[in-house]
Amino acid sequence: MTRNALCGVAVASLLLAGCSTQTANGESTLTELPTSTVRMPRHVDQSDRPQVIFDPCLDIPDSTLTAAGYDPTSEKNADFKGGSYTFLGCSYDSFHRPEGFYYGMNVLSGNISFAEEQEKKKDHSTPIDINGRRGLLIFDSTVTDYCELSVETSYGVLGFTRSIFSDHAGPAPVSEWCTGLEDTARTYEPLIPKGD
Incomplete structure (x- = not known):
């Protein structure tokens, strides 16, 4: 032969x-023979957008979650499987804070473009830098105890949506709504594939 x-x-x-x-x-x-190290996404939409190559549910180690103050055992699926775009995501609860509150956060990895995110959030966003990547801090004072942040990736965006849940009656101080969210994004950013 x-x-x-x-x-x-x-x-x-x-x-x-x-x-x-x-x-x-x-x-x-x-x-x-060559072997592939690229994992197929859990969901692929019907668009011609890039595939979502970073999956928060699979690509954020428990040690990173814990370092950022989140409980890995609280993980729940938060995917959005649309026909024209996809968000792969998981939600996490923070460890209870001594101040009498905890955070609930979704980490969403999607294939909408950063330009689309900028346009959608333009009335409530401020440009920021996350470890050299373009980002948006999204704050709307009419949405109580809530803050968002988006980071540009090679395939679209990595987004963070965070709510505060308090042991006390009434909302948390406005100054607390976004506190620490940029630090969380900077902790997770090194895990995003450097394809851009």
Whole structure:
């Protein structure tokens, strides 16, 4: 059997790690086939937008969540599977804070463009920098105990939506609504693939 035929059988089976080649003197060697390190997204929409290559549910280690003050055991799915765009996401609760409140946060990785996000949030956003990436801090004083942040990625945006839940009656002070959210985004940003 020729070298090409041997490799063809191995590729066709997709079960072998490589294929055998035979040199002119009759010795056999093993040639490694390339393996893909890219994971298919859990959801793919019907658009021509880029695939969402960072999945908060799979790509944020428990140690990073804990370092940012969030409880990994509180994870819940928060995906949005649209026909024209996709958001892969998970929600997390922070550890209870001594001040008598905790945060509930969604981390959403989507394939809408950063320009679309800017346009959508233009009335309530401020441009910021997150570890060298463009970002938006989104604050609307009419939405009580709530703040958002978006970071530009190669495939679209990574968004954070955060609510404050208090042990006390009434809302938290307005000054607290966005406190620490930029630090959280800076903690997670290094995990985003550097494809841009």
